[in-house]
Amino acid sequence: MEYVGIIVAAAVAVAFYALSVRSSLKNALISGILGGTSYGFYLLLSNYVNPITSVFFATLTGCLSAELAARWAKTPATVFSIPVIIPLVPGLMLYNTMLKFGQGDTAGGGKGVVDTLILAGGMSLAVTLATLIAKLITAIGKRIEQKK
Amino acid sequence: MEAAKDDCVVLAIKLGEGVMRAGGETYRAEECCERVLSACGASEISVVAFPTAILISADVDGAHRTEIVSIKHRSVDLKKIEEYNGISRMVAEGKMGVDKALAAIRSSDKERPFLSIAFTALAAGFFAFVFNGGVWDFLPTCLITFIATAFKHCADRLLTLNFLSTMGSSMIVTALARFTVAAFPVCSQEAMIVGGIISMLPGLALTNSLRDTISGDFISGAARMFEALVTAIVLAAGVAIVLSF
Secondary structure (H helix, E strand, C coil): CCCHHHHHHHHHHHHHHHHHCCCCHHHHHHHHHHHHHHHHHHHHHCCCCCHHHHHHHHHHHHHHHHHHHHHHHCCCCHHHHHHHHHHHCCHHHHHHHHHHHHCCCHHHHHHHHHHHHHHHHHHHHHHHHHHHHHHHHHHHHHHHHHHC | CHHHHHHHHHHHHHHHHHHHHCCCCHHHHHHHHHHHHHHCCCEEEEEEEECCEEEEEEEECCEEEEEEEECCCCCCCHHHHHHHHHHHHHHHCCCCCHHHHHHHHHHCCCCCHHHHHHHHHHHHHHHHHHCCCCHHHHHHHHHHHHHHHHHHHHHHHHCCCHHHHHHHHHHHHHHHHHHHHHHCCCCCHHHHHHHHHHCCCCHHHHHHHHHHHHCCCHHHHHHHHHHHHHHHHHHHHHHHHHHCC
């Protein structure tokens, strides 16, 4: 229940971000719903698993739902996947890392850089996996249609 | 008919260039060009797109045509990616003629910077709330991001080096956040800075670099990955420089 406000804020933020990169109102609303849901999924998972695993699965869910929404709306997947992953980008981690460097804590900052890179790597892997799954499903669907 | 075939090549390269300029994936830009050229009956079609240029080579009515366009400026415009992708599909399906498609590209509405900056500022306000901020962080974050994004927009027009404007705007966000916290200690510096810089983080470059790599466009993938890395470094450096004072 404590997460509801944050999830709604994430959804609204994603919708405004989508509008800022000239998405249509309909697509911005869809992006907002998907972005809020995947961020909620991240918050839920982060109670049970480490941040890297939760970001990985939240990004995977977000990108897969973006691929599905793109097929439904007959629009390129990028239109949804770019705004959807924005709240999951490790901005807070990057800030804390830079704060440590600014305070002269080089060891802490170095660890932060490694953590941020690993998290970004996890996100990249999830984006890659989602695209591959979507491509695979599309290819199988086309084959089935051809056989018919 | 000859003029129409020539227009076809022009349309193909304009669509490809538009998709690349709007931040679309390399394979999408190439597909848009190939679709249009195939619909016009061209053969021996070869399209190569990079983040900085697009090249088309095709045999149209027995004559060989080659077109190259250099791409100097890139931005993020999801509407244009959708529009241009749709135009190429309609031309391929015969639902839209080449002339109409060219007219549609010409009449495609231009970017409205003020709206874009205002939406970015509003998004930042809500992101501040997501990243441990309170309701009192909303307005300062919106204002700070509005100023920083407006600066970035103006600097991008004046400078060819986008990285400098990114670094400058992250410095502005951090400096203004520190001033705000000094004046109103109830505000959260962390939430304001993260909210302000998150929309500048290279999410698009990262996503597209991976999509390009998966599609076999290794040069574009590597170039965009490098762009994402440098953008993240300059953003972080901008924050670190101001925080160190």
